[in-house]
Amino acid sequence: MDAPANVARVSNKAEFLQDSAAAELASPGDAGTARRRRWLPExxxxxxxGDASAPDWTRxxxxxxxxxxxxxxxxxxxxxxxxxxxxxxxxxxxxxxxxxxxxxxxxxxxxxxxxxxxxxxxxxxxxxxxxxxxxxxxxxxxxxxxxxxxxxxxxxxxxxxxxxxxxxxxxxxxxxxxxxxxxxxxxxxxxxxxxxxxxxxxxxxxxxxxxxxxxxxxxxxxxxxxxxxxxxxxxxxxxxxxxxxxxxxxxxxxxxSQQLARRAVIEERLRIARELHDVVAHHVSAIGVQAGAARKILTRDTGLAEEALRTVEESSRQAVTETRQLLGVLREEGQEPSAFGTDGVGDLQRLVQDYADRGLSVTLGLAVDDDVDLARLPPALGLSVYRCVQESLANVLRHSTGRDVSVVLRTVDEHAFKILELEVLDRGRPREDTSGTGFGLIGLKERAQLHGGTCETGPRTPGPGWRVRSRFPLLDYGDAPGAAEDTAVPAARQHVPGASGVEGS
Structure with missing residues (x-):
């Protein structure tokens, strides 16, 4: 897919920055203070x-x-x-x-x-x-x-x-x-x-x-x-x-304060990089695939070639529109991470249909407990789930020979809270004519870490195929803003075959 089979987990950047800040703030003399001879009893x-709080201080x-x-x-x-x-x-x-x-x-x-x-x-x-x-x-x-x-x-x-x-x-x-x-x-x-x-x-x-x-x-x-x-x-x-x-x-x-400012800049750059990758990359990859298909069948089947070119046109327009939206958000102050997009779990059916038009056969399954209302997910969490599915499908389209993809969104009881688990599976083999930078897999893991979760990527066992499993803790999220608008989730639950039992890993 987007990286070698044995992909090492990306370390939490917040812990890295905290350790760096602690290393910079540590005093060079902390390794050991020479004990002075005491002439008077303590x-x-x-x-x-003097002062008991600073017995060794020198004016x-x-x-x-x-x-x-x-x-x-x-x-x-x-x-x-x-x-x-x-x-x-x-x-x-x-x-x-x-x-x-x-x-x-x-x-x-x-x-x-x-x-x-x-x-x-x-x-x-x-x-x-x-x-x-x-x-x-x-x-x-x-x-x-x-x-x-x-x-x-x-x-x-x-x-x-x-x-x-x-x-x-x-x-x-x-x-x-x-x-x-x-x-x-x-x-x-x-x-x-x-x-x-x-x-x-x-x-x-x-x-x-x-x-x-x-x-x-x-x-x-x-x-x-x-x-x-x-x-x-x-x-x-x-x-x-x-x-x-x-x-x-x-x-x-x-x-x-300087450490926090640097951390904020780094996190902002990483968030922008993820959004640019997710917004632009999957459209560009679709354009490349459809343009290549149109070139091969142009002389044999003009109807299919015309449909492929129409997909190229739509993808390019969507890429331009979403890029403009992203740039508009970047120019505004005080935007939260969720402001980079309004997509959520309720838009997964539309996303699946979009990739079905590009040649993938995607099965979307929902196995969510009745006491969990996906429409009430926080917008930031819903956007992260959406982007993870989007990136996973884009990777299949770019790097896999398979065209059958299974997307499952389920809840799992773990300890005192529930886990929202997303699993994307395909049965294809890696294509030899593609190469990736690994940024997509890094973005998947970072999105899970933003919400205290984890993301595992690697080959399926037994193969062939590739698996992406992201886990997001479901805390007491209450009434999320705009939850009433995510009305597509129940509809997706009704129209997706095999929602109650989808193949696992």
Whole structure:
């Protein structure tokens, strides 16, 4: 017929496209993620600073413009800090020359490293912490400047927000808490700096002891300062994670949309190819057969030759008409697959008669259960059944030596639903003077797959002959639009001989 005897089944194109989309969307790193060494127990501070939904996520580093903004901000903050310290010393006058220059150096040591706060956040925090604590013993006025306080807050914030690993961020927070806590304990218990500072303030009038009150106040200020920096850094890191996840979802949706668009284009092209093949091919094949017959009998039987030429004329006109209808549908938007044709099961008798006029002896048999009304079939399913019969008869006309064809449409109970089974049989042998592309058989199987069915094609056993068997699941289709117009089905049932028992395979 249209392909060799052992024709392989065509794989479902939807599954193929889905597998292709999954392969394209798969990440190259999905094969295996290297396990990082865990320095802290899982579920602890590292998880609190991170997010359980993305334990291995790393925040992307800023671009060159971001680093330039960091450098500019550090320069501005340094200049403001130096000016602020100079103004304070000018009206307070509590430092000598050596302390003054040490104060300027400390301001620069705390503010200038902010240039690299997002590139090397942990190193910057360590450096600024040493400078910040050292300032308390060298030049207290330098550490009291607002610019210095802001710079150190920014370094703590950056260490939590921009550390490449949540474990590293957790270690930084723990170590910072230990260092600051130790510093406060030393100042409160060993050093006399707190008591000396309180004595300079004079006698207080509040309900608490002056040294104790100032110690508690200092602890609360440090907790608010460092806790605020840590929580702000954590919020920044999580915000970046959410933005990255949203962007990833948007990219995935865009990629899937492209896959769906490509799938829709492919399905549309396949549907157009099937319709062009079914609409044009059987008319052209009939024209070829009838024209060849007319040429052979032209001198011997002019009556038969004239009838053959009349068939050629009718087939060519039908081909042109149906092609124009198809092109008109293609130019309109929003057309469903069934819009490519209005033929259905009710038109099978006319189709059989059409091929009988071309030289085939076709027997149409219907063996359908009483509870199945073929007039209520969905238009798309009815068109697919019609096209399958049309293609099968066209193949017999083109590729078989036989002229007796049996077309049977029956219902079969299978599991919880019924199957509409179409079987087309002939007893001829393959003609040696024809060749096919195989597109017709592919179209048969694709039409069955569109409705969740299957199609089997191959030689009859025992032969000779060829068999096409298509199976369509009959779901709960209800009242199909235009079902009342398919009134030819009951008539076909009444006028077709042997409808109740037709030869099977």
């Amino acid at each position: 579920g602890g501070l590292a998880v609190a600073l 992307p580093a800023p671009n060159a413009a971001g680093y330039r903004r960091d450098a500019l901000g550090a320069v501005v903050l340094t200049l403001v800090g130096l000016l602020s310290l100079a103004l304070t010393e000018s009206y307070a006058g509590v430092t000598d020359g050596a302390q003054r220059w040490w104060g300027y150096a400390i301001v620069g040591a705390v503010t200038i490293p902010l240039t690299w706060r997002r590139k090397h956040p942990v190193v910057v925090l360590i450096f600024t912490t040493v400078a910040f604590i050292g300032s308390a013993y060298i030049n207290m006025m330098a550490i009291a400047q607002l610019s210095t306080q802001v710079a150190y807050f920014a370094s703590v914030y950056a260490a939590v927000a921009w550390s490449r690993s949540r474990e590293v961020a957790a270690i930084v927070v723990v170590m910072l808490a230990l260092v600051i806590g130790t510093w406060l304990v030393i100042d409160l218990t060993i050093s006399s700096s707190y008591s000396e500072y309180v004595e300079q303030l004079g006698n207080g009038t509040g309900p608490f002891d002056a040294v104790t009150a100032y110690a508690v106040y200092s602890i609360l200020v440090h907790l608010a300062f460092f806790g605020g920096a840590v929580f702000a850094g954590r919020a920044s890191w999580r915000s970046a994670l959410r933005q990255d996840q949203i962007q990833e979802q948007a990219d995935t949706i865009a990629s899937q």
